[in-house]
Amino acid sequence: MKVKAMIKENNALREQMTPFNRSYFEDMILAMRASQVDPVRAEELLLEAAALLLQGQGKGKNAKQIFGEHPEDYFKDIMGSVPARPERSKLNYYLMIAWTALTLFFGVMAIAGLFMEWSGGSADMFGKVSVFTLIVVGLGSIVLMELLVRWMSSLSENDAPKAKTFDIKALGIYVLVAVVVIFAGIFLDNLFPVITISPWVSLIIGLAGGLGLKFIFFKS
Template identity: 70%
Template sequence: MKVKDMIKENNALREQMTPFNRSYFEDMILTMRASRVEALRAEELLLDAAKLLLKEQKKGKNAKQVFGENPDDYFKEIIDSVPTRPARSKWNYYLMIPCAALTCLFGILAIGGLFLQWTNGSSGMFGQISLFTLFAVGAGSIILIELIMKWMTSLSESDAPKAKPFDIKSLGIYIGIAVVAVFIGLYLDRLFPVITLSPWVSLIVSLVGAIGLKFIFFKQA
């Protein structure tokens, strides 16, 4: 059974619980899904716990009588047994993202530059890049991936994102931040030196980056 299917079944079982048992069990869900336990294993354990609770509920027992006073205690031993991801692995993760983004950037510069060189005789805008752009792409890629991961995590308890009411104030704030970021970026871009490079150099850098990603970050894949 897939994780999504188990979440659906878990949600259906929770509907059969008393308000107290459901509230208690939802605390158990939050604890388990926020842990380092692999997603499939976590949902299997939660599903087994939900079935056990419903079985005991029919006998007149509540969640505290089944799992204990604290919702965090039932899975504590399992959660504690999962090793913490090594610090080196975290560093590899945060190094891999900008490396992949910059590899793609140089690939785009190479393809666009070679195409323009073939058609117009000059690589044009693809033949130069600002140091600020390199920094912005590297740092921005990490922020973007983190935001996407947080959004995906927020969907773990339901099958799809729930529609929220339109909030004009929040929209205005987001637009304002985006406009300010664009103007700051344009200003800073002028302060940093611009590097002129051949599309062939961009192609070599892109290929080296791709090889590095394969043999450094994906060597265990």
């Protein structure tokens, strides 16, 4: 059974639960789906737990009496014993980021260009793309994501997270790099070919990119 089919069946089972048991079971779902357990195995375990809960409910028991005080406790040992989902390789991760950025880029170009055409304006500015721009969008999205991840990891692990001491030197380096990239872009943009592309073609590329994300990077 596929993941989507199991989720649908799980939802049907939840409808048969009392409000208290449903709330408890939904916390179990959140704990399991947030874990590193393989998605297929996770849904199988949740279906087993739902059946067990309904069986106990039929005997007058509630979720706490069946699974314990805390919803996540029932799966603790299971989470540690079942195979974890494979980690995405670094290359695959970077490719996914660049793919997503370019998909969004062509999507925006398509929407803006079609809007200009339908409103009677000129879509010329949305019909020409420099190869250098595509490179910057792809590579820039990777750099931006890395900076964001590093900033997030720099936050304190206390209950009330706060950023580390402000680093003026690091800020200066980032600003300098940004300025260099901007001026290099102005110069290099003229050295790379410019592609003429209609908004409809941009729309097709954007849709194809979205399908690629679903079936290549996020397949079940």
